[in-house]
Amino acid sequence: MKGIEAIPAIPYARYLGVRLEERQEGVVCVLPFRDDLVGNVALPAVHGGVVGAFLELTALLQLVEFAEGGRVARPINFSIDYLRSAGPRDTYGRAEIVKHGRRIANVRVLAWQENPEKPVAAGVGNFLL
């Protein structure tokens, strides 16, 4: 998996401590919970920005997985729908490349915690290849 090799090269991915797992349903990105990722102490919940960043990172790693010749994709835009608050536990993400063109890739991502049927956030972004 090329994505796994990319993680050590991305300081922010190391900082978040994300890892990739190969599962039956495909490659799943894991964001281990940490107290310092909390954005809302009262709930508590992982910071919305971290959830968004994790979605974007999951999309990027999926593109790395399918990249030819080591090109690094750059995000053009990214849109996040927050569906449920992300509680104090590990978060999982799976990306799907909707379109991989010559210049642009469109990627969708879904993030969940305990139950993939109950996603905490969904993202979609365009990347320049």
Added chain:
Amino acid sequence: MAEREFVMQFLFGAGRNEFVEHVPHARQIGMRCLEIGPCFATVQLPWREELVGDPLRQVVFGGVITTLLDQASGLAVQCSLAEFKRIATLDLRIDYLRAAESRLDLTARAECYKVTNHVAFVRGSAWDREQSDPFASMLATFMIVGPLDASAWQQRVTAAKEKARE
């Protein structure tokens, strides 16, 4: 039209760091609140190598800008309300206009330009050198969930009041 009332009005001003310090992740990445005012908030993220997303260009990861703008947006919404409410980000879209410059502090400003009973609409941008030359722009909506269990905010407000008196 009657003058709008803001629950945070007496706290508006520069250097209101107490409004990000209570957020563990904001504190962790060294975020600062530069200013809050009617319907807006400005926050800043000092340069940090560990937040880099593009090792070749040494540019901060895009999602970190999301964190900065999300924080600014939430504050901007609180600064537009007539009473304290619980709010939650509903959606957020960010356009990366250019790469942020390496090794510079990043500043984000969000403005809540419309509030209804249940939804708040926010726009914002982030820049490195000049506000007029942003590297990212953002649109977000927030849900106004309901009344705030006021204790946490009250503590914050009380702390801010005391600080203002000093």
